[in-house]
Amino acid sequence: DAGITQSPRHKVTETGTPVTLRCHQTENHRYMYWYRQDPGHGLRLIHYSYGVKDTDKGEVSDGYSVSRSKTEDFLLTLESATSSQTSVYFCAIGQGEDIQYFGAGTRLSVL
Amino acid sequence: GNSVTQMEGPVTLSEEAFLTINCTYTATGYPSLFWYVQYPGEGLQLLLKATKADDKGSNKGFEATYRKETTSFHLEKGSVQVSDSAVYFCALDSSYKLIFGSGTRLLVRP
Numbered sequence: 001d002a003g004i005t006q007s008p009r010h011k012v013t014e015t016g017t018p019v020t021l022r023c024h025q026t027e028n029h030r031y032m033y034w035y036r037q038d039p040g041h042g043l044r045l046i047h048y049s050y051g052v053k054d055t056d057k058g059e060v061s062d063g064y065s066v067s068r069s070k071t072e073d074f075l076l077t078l079e080s081a082t083s084s085q086t087s088v089y090f091c092a093i094g095q096g097e098d099i100q101y102f103g104a105g106t107r108l109s110v111l
Numbered sequence: 112g113n114s115v116t117q118m119e120g121p122v123t124l125s126e127e128a129f130l131t132i133n134c135t136y137t138a139t140g141y142p143s144l145f146w147y148v149q150y151p152g153e154g155l156q157l158l159l160k161a162t163k164a165d166d167k168g169s170n171k172g173f174e175a176t177y178r179k180e181t182t183s184f185h186l187e188k189g190s191v192q193v194s195d196s197a198v199y200f201c202a203l204d205s206s207y208k209l210i211f212g213s214g215t216r217l218l219v220r221p
Binding site: 031033040041042043044045048050058090092094098099100101102103104105 | 156
């Protein structure tokens with residue numbers, strides 16, 4: 001998985017609780033991305049980062065926040081999880097206008 | 112805005128059959144185009160890419176040609192195997208971000 005680790009791999013939580021997903025890379029890539037995958041929608045970009053402390057919103061950013069305090073770590077936080085955020089979340093890394101490499105995914109269930 | 116449209120699946124084929132998965136795109140300019148594959152329980156991995164018009168990407172027997180005139184990037188393989196069963200995603204690069212199609216599931220039967 002190109003030196004990308006997502007944690008946790010599976011999580012079940014309750015509506016209204018905060019959740020943080022972690023993406024860790026060992027490739028020193030500048031760009032990091034968070035996507036969610038839902039049936040019929042493919043992958044949709046939530047947020048991305050183009051450097052330490054440099055982040056921007058993607059297509060479906062409402063209800064999510066991110067932080068990148070180190071090159072290797074990109075955190076995705078659901079401040080107050082809702083059932084609509086039940087999904088599979090993928091982290092990806094890249095060097096910009098080129099191939100992105102994906103982690104193995106985190107399956108999140110919000111009950 | 113930029114978008115990608117893929118044929119809906121599942122596509123079910125017998126082993127050694129010919130595969131085509133259609134992909135068309137809408138974009139300003141000439142973005143790089145990609146096919147990614149997702150095997151069960153795994154993340155996405157790059158299958159092939161093309162960076163300019165008339166480029167042909169190829170890998171593992173799969174091919175796709177960047178057609179500017181028809182804004183298409185159809186995936187083809189001459190003889191599929193059971194091990195090709197997976198979900199295939201077409202994508203384009205849009206200012207350092209990927210825009211994906213909805214994915215096409217391929218099932219190959221022995």
